[in-house]
Each structure stands twice: as C-alpha cells, then as structure tokens.
Amino acid sequence: MEPKGSVTSPQDRPMPERSLSTSPGLRYGSLVNSVSSLAPTEADKAAISPTRAYIAVAVLCYINLLNYMERYTIAGVLTIIQEFFHISDSIAGLLQTVFICSFLLLAPFFGYLGDRYNRIYIMSGGLSMWLVTAAGSSFVTESYFWLLVLLRSLVGVGEASYSTIAPTIIGDLFTGPKRLLMISAFYICIPVGSGLGYIVGSSVTSLTGHWHWALRVTPILGLVGLILLVLLCPNPPRGAAETHGVGVTGKSSYREDVKYLLKNKSYVWSSMGVTAMAFLTGALAFWVPTFLSRAQVSQATQQLSAEKLFNRSNSLIFGGVTVASGILGVCLGTGLSRWFRNKVPYADPLICAVGMLGSTPCLFVVIFVASSSIPVTYVFVFLAELLLSLNWSLLADMLLYVVVPTRRSTAEALQITVCHLLGDAGSPYLIGAVSDAIRNSKPETHEWNFLSLKYSFLICPFIGVLGGVFFLMTALYITEDRRAAERLVEEDSPPQPGPAFEPAVELSNEKKE
Template sequence: MVMTARQAYITVGVLFLINLLNYMDRYTLAGVLPMIKKAFGLDFEVAGLLQTVFIVSYMSLAPIFGYLGDRYNRKIIMGTGILIWAGTTLATSFNVWLMLIIRGCVGIGEASYSTIAPTIIADMFSGQQRTKMLAFFYFAIPVGSGLGYVSGSQIAAATKSWRWAFRITPGIAVVLSGFCFFVITDPPRGHCEQVAQNTEKYEVKATTWKADMKALLRNKTYVWTTIGFTCVAFTTGALAFWAPTYITSAELAQGITSTSSTGLIFGAITCAAGITGVLIGAESSRRFRNRIPYADAIICAVGLLASAPFVYVSLFLAEVSLPLVWVLIFIGEVLINLNWTPIADILLYTVPPARRSTAEAFQILFSHLFGDAGSPYLIGAIADSITTNKEPAFQAFALKYALSITTFVCVLGGAGFLMASFSLEKDRKEAEFQTEHNIKNQIENYDESIHDDLLMMIPR
C-alpha cells in the first residue's frame, strides 16, 4: 500500500478532531455538575457515580476493541463506535436518572476510538516525527477538557438548562464518523517498520491473544508505565471532576456570589496548561531521548512528582486567595501534562506493532479500573463521610481534605515511572527484534511457498 504524506497528515488531523470532541464530551458533565447536583438534590456520592459509570463501561470494553483493532479494519471500528457515542450522548440530556445507564453506553464509542487511534499514528510515522504527531494528537486532551468545562457551563447558562450542554456535540460526532469511513487512511500494521526494512508487501501478523498477554506481562516497562499512568488517571479524574465544584463552594464560603465564571476560568486554565505541558513534554523528549535512552520515563516521573506540592497547596488556599489558587493550579496542570506524549511514545516503541492495540486497551482497562473509574466516586464518598451539611463552607472543607489524597497518588505514580526507566532501553530493543523476526518469518514462509509451488509444476 502506497500512502502519501498528505493522506497521513489528513488522517492525524481527523483523529485530533475526534480526540478533541471526545474530551469535550467527557468533561461537559463536570462543567454543569453543580446545576445537575442542585436541580436533583444529589449528594457527592451519587454525583461522582455519574462519571464512574461511564469510565467503568469505557475500560471494560477497551480490551474487546483492542483485540479487534489488532486484527480488523480500524477505521470501520472507529466510525461505528463514534456513531454509537453520538446517539448515547444525546440521550443523556433527557433524564438524570436515565443518565446513569446511558453514560455507560457512551463508553462504547470512546473505547472503540481510544484503543486504536494512537496505533494508526504509530504506523504512519516513526522517530521524532511520530513524537511530534503524538504531541499534536494529545493536545486534544487538555484543550478538549477545557472546552468541555467552558462549553458545558456557558451553553447551560445561555439556555438556562443543563440539558443543552449534551445536545451540541452529537451532531459534530456524526460528521466526524463520516470522516472515519471515507477520509482517513488505515495503514498496514507496522507500516513504518516495513518501510525501514524495505518489506512493505509483508504485513505484520497478529499473534494469539494468549501470546500477547504473556508478552505484555513480561514487559517491565509496560507494566511500570501502566502503574504510573494509573496514578495520572486517578489524579486527573478526581481533580477534573471535583475541582470546579470545590472552587465554587470555596467562593460561596467567602461570600462571593457571582460564580458563573468559575467553569470558564477553570476551562481556560486547563487549555493553557495542557498546551504548555504537552509542548514542554514533547520537546523535552525530542531533545533528551537520543542522549539519554530512558529520558521519556524520567520526564514522566519528574512531572508527576513535581506537581504534587502545587496541587496540595492550591487545595488549602482556595478559601484564602483564589487568584493564587488559579496560578498554582496552572503550574500543577502543566507538570501533569508533561506526561501525555512520552507515555504514549513509550508504549508504541516498547511494544511490537502486532499487539499495540491490545497493549493500549489493557493500559486503558487497568489505568481506569484503579484510576479515574473510582476516583470521582471515592472522593465524593469521602467528602460525604466528612460532612453532610449542605452549607458552602462545610462542602468546601469536605472536598478539600478528600481531594488532598490525589497528591499522595502523584508521588506513587512518579515512583512507577522511575522504575520503568531501568528497563526501558532493554524493552525497546526487544520490541524492535520481535518486529524484525515477525517479518523475517513471513519472508521465509513466502519463499518456501514459492518453492513448493515450483515443485508441484515439475512433471513426475
């Protein structure tokens, strides 16, 4: 298959737009959560369950789509999943109790996309060019998350109803689904590795699911980075879901009644910090990887460890000085966002092409199972155990101590990435060897089949 640079860049552009919409949709709920919570008298625990239901569905379905993504047409899988995602997102706007069920179905679309998109980028680009494309792709996470807060809160404020916040993105998702079917290119698995070896006609073949799992569990870098990424997911999931509500309560506790701009400010900070963090992370990776083979793991560790004190102090100053809190949140988010590109790159160059979707899927499963699937619910439950008083001062106090858990999780995550640095170079070389071995076996089998065909043509 001959793929032009133009096709590759168009494909990355479409994948970026889908990822942007993905995270907008995910955090629209957080942007309007105070409205939903007030309208239906929900406590912290039930409100947190709305996000947990979605994440549980998303992570549970990821291994299925990972298996399919390593074996079947990836753009058809993504396009179909996005259509399901559009329909279920629209359905969430009709009833808050029905939302608990339907939010789970939204996970179908996100699981079909998130497990596959990075592997397509990996098959189209290699080396520093891959890092740049992944950085561009992962800009969508903080920018989309920020836009989710902004669009959710502003649309709800303009229409006087939280329901309309869930009725804009589905139409865009349908259009992007059409792009999946008719615009993007699905390159052969391992395309870059094949080009490097001048063996484009030999497609990298998938191994058995059992063999995939054994290989991934033996891959120490994959295991440790998955643990580190789980801590990132726990922290970002808890802060993204509860921070706007906490700051709103802190404002009210100080007698500040005009809180309509909280979602807008938090969203803008999330966007700016995300862009800054992803840029710094990608550039640091580009500059240091050739000189220090394990640089990507160190970048992730430093970012997560350094973010902990900023997050911790910001939580305890929210009831004292909000301007200072916004500054600390910005710095903390920049440091956390250093991780996105290096984490993705580590997986793609330490796992052979034949099992990358499976690796993505199980990293999603594990990181969300022990990360942001439970963190919004857990933080809500802890806050409820501290106080049931609905007064803003008590609500802010409870959320402050509940959210402080995230800082200790950041430290654990940083330790996980430090452990990954010890095995990263070895696992990278092992992945390169396995890819070459896979293609070599196919060449030998191809040559043997020609030999057998020639023997059959000899008269006997």
C-alpha cells in the same frame, strides 16, 4: 520512517509465511505481506501520501478533541445537575464512574478486534454508538436520573473503540521524531478538549438557560467527525512505518498477547504510572470547578442562593487554564523528549516522573490556599496541570516503541482498562464519598460543605508521589525493552526493496470484521 509510495495490489505470488516462533526473540506472529511490483498498474489504489497521512492525523485529532469535550461537559455544569436531580456528591461522582467503567470493561474487546480486523470499521461503529447515546443524554428529565446514568455508561462504548485503536493507526503511519510529533498533536486534544468541555458546558447553559442544551453540541460536531473518519482515514498495515510500508500481521492468541505484555517490564510499570496519573486527572477534572465554587461560598464572595451556587466563571476559567496548561505541557514534554532522547535513552520515563512528582506540591497549595485566595489557587492549578500534561504524548510514544506492532491495540486496551479501573473510574466517586462522609459528621454549613471536599482532596498528592515512583521504575527497563521490540521487527521483516523504488503500503489484504 514515514510511509511513502503508492498503494498497489499484492503480487500473485505472495511472500511465504514465516513464523516468529522459531526466532530467538519473543513469539508474536508471522509476516505475510508482500512488496508490490516495480511498475505501477492501472489498478493501483490511491497512495498513502504524506499529505493523506497528515489529513488522517488531523481527523483523528478532531474526534479525540470531541471525545474529551463531551466527557467533561457535565463536569462544567455539575452544580446545576446536582440541583436539578437533588443528588449528593457521591452520586454525582457516579456519573463519571459508570462512564469510565463501561469504557474500561470494553477496551480489551476492542483491543482484540483492533489487532486483527479493519480498524476504521470498528471505530466507525463505536462512534455511531457514542453519537446516539450522548445525544440521548440531553433529553433526560428530572424523574429519570437512572436513565442518565445508563446513557452515560453507554457513551463509554464509543470512546473505548476509539481511544484503544486511533493511536495505533498513527503509529503505523509515522515513526521516529515525526511519530512523536503526531502523537503529541493527538494527545494535546485531551486537555484542550477537556477545557473546551467546561467552557462549552457553562456557556451554552448560560445562553440557553438549561444544561440539556450543553450536551447537544458535541453529538452534532461528532457526526461531522464520523463522516470524515470514513472518507479520509486509511487503515495501514500494522507495523507499516517500521517495515517501509510492508507491514506485519500477527497470528497469536489473545492469551499469548497478554503473556507477552506482562513480561514487558517497562510496559507494566508505565501502565501503573498512567493509572496514578489517571486518578489525579480524573479527580481534578471532575471536582475542581465545584471545589472552587464552594471556596467562594465559604469566603462569602457570592450569594448563597441555590441558583447562584453555579458560578459560571469557575468553569470558564478552569476550562481556559486546562486548555493553556495542556498545550504548553504537551509541547514542553515533547520538546524535552526530543532534546534528551539521544543523550539519555531513558529520558521519557524520567520526564514523566518529574511531571508527577512536581505536581504534588502544587496540589497541596491548591488544597490549602483555595479558602483564602482564588487567583493564587488558579496559578497553582495551572502549574499542576502543566506538569501532569508533560506526560501525555510521551506515555503513548513509549507504548508504541516498546510493544511490537501486532500487539499495540491490545496493549492500549489493557493499559486503558487498568488505568481507568484503578484510576479515574473510582477517583471522582471516592472523592465524593469521602466528602459526604466528612460532611455528614459535621454541622450543615456552607463552610463544612467546602471543607469536606477540601479534606477529601488530600488523597491526590499522595497518589502523585506513588505515580512518580512507578515512572522511575519504568526508567530501569525501558532501554532494554525498546531494543527487544526493535530486534523482533528487524529479524523477521521481509527483504526490503532496493533504492531504485519506494515500498508500497498494501491495504487490500486487510481482514474485514
């Protein structure tokens, strides 16, 4: 349920600590928060009212949108950057790879902190790093490509702190259908922000005449997001939504957390499915605008001068397609989940499997039709992205309801690490490397410049099938794992307040970093 009531100071006699190690369930910590007094005092703090909770979600969504907008601004002007630095496809893919690598390597560190310390402080520090390094990327000159690579890797530090922790705050503010809706709003920002990245990147570059200016938009908007985060976002107790605002505090080691997650079969299989999905979305998001530009060159529908190899319309159209398919896909996935969840307990992973398997034939059409019809290609790009977008909100909600509250940041972090390490960290580089290898063995022509990228894309449909199988395996275990998590919270929750008053959400006892 949604947390309600005023936020008050803890009572002088807090509830005695109870270790979950003695319960018949899994060990994950102890409960130490107390229920506030019946009568509010003058020292009461501001309430986490429904309005404040919704405002917090709006701020988190805004920052998430900017994160993905910044991530794909470079992809929207990739052809120009390649010409500017005179780099090959594989080196161009490295720009995304180094960013994702720092992102995934630091995610476990921020997951550990997020389960134990004040999450707003952690995210604020990470976002500050993101703002500085993202803005610094826009001042790199043609002689210092290595500096651009370094700065792109540091941008991942900020995103690692935010993407790991932000969903857990939403999970502590809402539960049930409202949580799914709020998570859906948060994850709609992934395709919308990605699409805006292409649009802003290409539009600002066209207006200013230089790609550097495209990288300066999101840092300016991000500064506003950082201020809003500090001023408007609360840091609710972990598990507040499930315990009527009381919350739970885990006292387990990181090793125990990891062992718990590895025994959670639905978490493991869904993480493998997310990895396959990340591989697809990373490869498509980074290379499709360039792929379509080369298809047009191959068709001789545009001039072949280096200056015109950058076709702004491709980034604009692909950005618009990404935004539209993302919004429709997330809304459709959420609607299907709400409709089938009470009828089919394992509906969420089945929907994810349908999305992955359904995108596979669409990807084949995209690969083989691009050389003959760009409009038809865009139609199937839209369908593929629509089907993949069914999964965004469901994946996040599944993690929240099969993992106990005190281990959610760690679970998010490990899932991010695995899915990026084996997914979109390597897929842009792998696609570029295969393309280079094919092109180097063939004549230097515009046709083979396109065909080499086309054949390298054939990796993607097979990964889509593999991801669908992973989600089908998730469906076998998700009902049991969800009930296990619910039992742990129910068995070890403190006594709940009676109907005469509403529970309070204690914020003042949060450990500071």
